Amino acid sequence: MSDKKSIIPIGPYHPLQEEPEFWKLIVEGEKVVDVDVRIGYNHRGIEKISESKSFDQSLFIVERICGICSSSHPIACVEAIEDICGIEVPERALYIRTITQELERIHSHMLWLGLAGHFIGYNTVFMWGWKYREPICDIMETITGNRQNYAMHKVGGVRRDIEKEHVAYILSRLDEFLKQLDMLKGAILDDPVLHARLKGVGILTKEAAIEYSALGPVARASGVDIDARRDHPYGVYRKVKWNVITQKEGDVFAKTVVRVLEMFESASIVRQCLDQMAEGPIDAKPKDIPPGEGIGVIEAPRGECFHYVKCDGSNSPVRHKIRAPTYMNFPTFRETVVGETVSDATIIMAAIDPCYCCTERAIVVDTNDKELFKAEDLIRLSQEKTRRIREKMGVK
Amino acid sequence: MTALLYIFAFLIFPGLLFSGSMGLLVGWIDRKVTARLQWRVGPPWYQNFLDLIKLALYKETLIPSGVSGAMFLGMPVLALTSATLVSTILFLINGSPRTGFIGDVIVVVYLLLIPAVALILGGFASANSLASLGSSREMKLMLSYELPFILALIVVIMKCGCAIRLGDIIMYQRSHGDIFMNPSGGISFFVMLICIQAKLGFVPFDMPEAETEIMAGAYIEYSGKALAIFKLARAVLLFVIPVFLITLYFGGIKLSLDGLVKAMIEYLLILILMIVVKNTNPRVRIDQAMKFFWGVVTVLALLSLALAYLGR
Numbered sequence: 001m002s003d004k005k006s007i008i009p010i011g012p013y014h015p016l017q018e019e020p021e022f023w024k025l026i027v028e029g030e031k032v033v034d035v036d037v038r039i040g041y042n043h044r045g046i047e048k049i050s051e052s053k054s055f056d057q058s059l060f061i062v063e064r065i066c067g068i069c070s071s072s073h074p075i076a077c078v079e080a081i082e083d084i085c086g087i088e089v090p091e092r093a094l095y096i097r098t099i100t101q102e103l104e105r106i107h108s109h110m111l112w113l114g115l116a117g118h119f120i121g122y123n124t125v126f127m128w129g130w131k132y133r134e135p136i137c138d139i140m141e142t143i144t145g146n147r148q149n150y151a152m153h154k155v156g157g158v159r160r161d162i163e164k165e166h167v168a169y170i171l172s173r174l175d176e177f178l179k180q181l182d183m184l185k186g187a188i189l190d191d192p193v194l195h196a197r198l199k200g201v202g203i204l205t206k207e208a209a210i211e212y213s214a215l216g217p218v219a220r221a222s223g224v225d226i227d228a229r230r231d232h233p234y235g236v237y238r239k240v241k242w243n244v245i246t247q248k249e250g251d252v253f254a255k256t257v258v259r260v261l262e263m264f265e266s267a268s269i270v271r272q273c274l275d276q277m278a279e280g281p282i283d284a285k286p287k288d289i290p291p292g293e294g295i296g297v298i299e300a301p302r303g304e305c306f307h308y309v310k311c312d313g314s315n316s317p318v319r320h321k322i323r324a325p326t327y328m329n330f331p332t333f334r335e336t337v338v339g340e341t342v343s344d345a346t347i348i349m350a351a352i353d354p355c356y357c358c359t360e361r362a363i364v365v366d367t368n369d370k371e372l373f374k375a376e377d378l379i380r381l382s383q384e385k386t387r388r389i390r391e392k393m394g395v396k
Numbered sequence: 397m398t399a400l401l402y403i404f405a406f407l408i409f410p411g412l413l414f415s416g417s418m419g420l421l422v423g424w425i426d427r428k429v430t431a432r433l434q435w436r437v438g439p440p441w442y443q444n445f446l447d448l449i450k451l452a453l454y455k456e457t458l459i460p461s462g463v464s465g466a467m468f469l470g471m472p473v474l475a476l477t478s479a480t481l482v483s484t485i486l487f488l489i490n491g492s493p494r495t496g497f498i499g500d501v502i503v504v505v506y507l508l509l510i511p512a513v514a515l516i517l518g519g520f521a522s523a524n525s526l527a528s529l530g531s532s533r534e535m536k537l538m539l540s541y542e543l544p545f546i547l548a549l550i551v552v553i554m555k556c557g558c559a560i561r562l563g564d565i566i567m568y569q570r571s572h573g574d575i576f577m578n579p580s581g582g583i584s585f586f587v588m589l590i591c592i593q594a595k596l597g598f599v600p601f602d603m604p605e606a607e608t609e610i611m612a613g614a615y616i617e618y619s620g621k622a623l624a625i626f627k628l629a630r631a632v633l634l635f636v637i638p639v640f641l642i643t644l645y646f647g648g649i650k651l652s653l654d655g656l657v658k659a660m661i662e663y664l665l666i667l668i669l670m671i672v673v674k675n676t677n678p679r680v681r682i683d684q685a686m687k688f689f690w691g692v693v694t695v696l697a698l699l700s701l702a703l704a705y706l707g708r
Contacts, residue, residue: 006525014611030529030682119608121599121679127434193600193677196684342529343681346609 019356072300083294093157098235108301157283198253202336202348216303222250228299410487419631420444457620471518472625478510479632493563519614530613534604540689547697551584569647580703
């Protein structure tokens with residue numbers, strides 16, 4: 001490396017990405033001349049773990065690939081397993097899956113919007129975006145019992161039904177969210193300073209997006225009209241009216257527009273689903289998984305999520321292959337970041353909504369079969385900690 | 397005796413102790429208003445003092461290897477000294493406008509520049525590529541905002557009958573009304589306000605320390621006492637620059653009850669305006685900032701200069 005070049009490490013210590021991955025920006029002054037992405041520092045071996053578990057347990061582990069996509073991965077996985085046995089999933093279950101999937105998309109995009117604001121120094125958007133995401137988390141809690149890691153999906157259906165009395169609450173919270181989103185949309189998409197900052201920055205052309213196999217909002221912002229929800233229909237996406245949002249420009253602003261508009265589409269899908277949903281069973285209760293192989297392709301918030309499961313008739317997968325979207329979007333950096341300045345490089349890298357969990361999977365802690373804590377111990381520890389905190393803060 | 401008085405003025409009131417603690421308090425207003433704008437609660441009023449004490453007393457001061465210690469550690473002190481000097485001069489002259497010396501406006505302008513220069517030198521002295529990126533950005537930013545800043549200042553000087561003594565500027569405004577009330581004065585005030593935003597390193601002009609890009613830029617290698625002194629210098633600047641604006645555009649601070657209340661209200665308005673601008677904008681790129689300052693802002697400054705020349 002010549003003297004003029006230096007490295008800006010965007011990795012574990014850089015405030016842009018406090019995760020164990022390393023993006024090496026090689027810069028000359030302010031200009032980025034090359035970029036290198038290093039991942040695999042924290043390989044979790046999820047596929048291998050899944051292969052040693054029963055199907056129900058492997059859903060548990062798959063859900064923990066990513067906290068944000070904790071509905072997408074299980075859905076893709078059950079789709080793959082159901083593909084093997086050809087189960088007819090009850091319609092109501094499909095509706096509920098679609099609803100959780102779309103709510104997850106909204107909360108993930110909102111989260112990204114906030115972070116993107118933070119990355120360009122607009123902390124107000126960061127705080128507001130995350131506050132406005134709260135109603136969605138509350139709805140999720142109402143439907144599934146959890147704000148994250150929903151534990152909602154199982155082979156043949158879903159675990160919990162949406163109660164009738166909850167529908168009005170869900171709709172009212174959704175309205176509340178949409179009002180705020182409308183305001184935020186105006187504040188973001190019409191801000192001249194943001195236009196100056198984001199337009200024409202980090203352009204990914206349509207050809208390059210296809211060549212690099214970019215997925216999800218990244219591809220759609222470059223004019224590539226792909227969406228697994230339409231191209232490989234699952235759930236009830238055929239039965240509701242919605243549009244695939246695309247933009248031609250391929251810059252950071254287009255990616256923002258795609259995500260913001262997708263949130264409106266998702267909200268509309270949730271509303272239609274709640275409207276159309278008929279009463280009925282939510283679980284097909286399958287008995288065995290026959291030998292065979294199946295795939296599940298779904299559209300996660302960051303793009304197409306692919307699961308392949310092979311089964312030999314036992315109660316655990318023989319092979320479980322997962323392809324998460326961020327992994328496929330990383331290579332586009334070379335196209336978008338090189339030639340830009342350091343100021344723009346960070347927001348361009350953040351614009352693919354990089355997810356560390358997409359590229360690395362769960363850690364197994366081996367305690368040599370010793371049980372470290374019983375359930376009571378955990379509860380006791382938790383209560384003790386709460387007491388300590390309360391004492392410290394002087395709360396009775 | 398006079399020498400002792402000046403030392404007292406520099407160290408206690410209105411110098412280091414007073415403006416330092418006021419700066420930290422004002423910094424709390426900044427944090428609190430920012431927090432309220434962002435639906436957060438915000439820290440208690442003494443948070444900045446705690447932060448400073450923690451940095452100064454409990455944190456290690458590291459000097460990167462292969463770095464000139466004197467240069468590296470001298471820069472924060474230089475920044476603090478000049479910021480405190482500005483505060484001392486401004487308050488002494490506001491207290492008795494007849495004192496001061498010919499050209500003290502120019503001295504204040506230079507002293508206000510020194511913290512930025514100290515930051516640049518400190519950044520280059522820390523032998524870190526990110527710090528030098530930050531320093532080079534700070535340098536470019538300084539070059540861009542100084543031109544309209546000086547032009548706006550010339551408007552004030554012209555309006556006051558070419559007075560380059562702060563005392564004369566204050567006295568002129570007490571007999572002829574605030575400069576802010578003139579069309580030229582109003583425009584130059586807003587030019588000044590935008591330049592101040594950059595001088596204080598507030599968003600949208602915080603690219604020299606952009607934490608999500610270059611990890612605090614020039615400050616990156618600073619820690620412990622050195623960082624505390626830099627932070628204190630920033631706090632003093634935050635306190636003193638609005639006072640400078642009040643002196644130039646609102647006739648300074650009169651030592652009477654209504655004069656103090658007026659000054660306080662003006663001070664808070666300026667401060668809150670800056671904080672609101674800071675919280676409703678994203679960070680711009682350095683080239684965009686340069687274009688903005690040398691384009692729109694300089695044109696505005698020239699316009700107010702022309703108006704002032706025409707006697708408006």
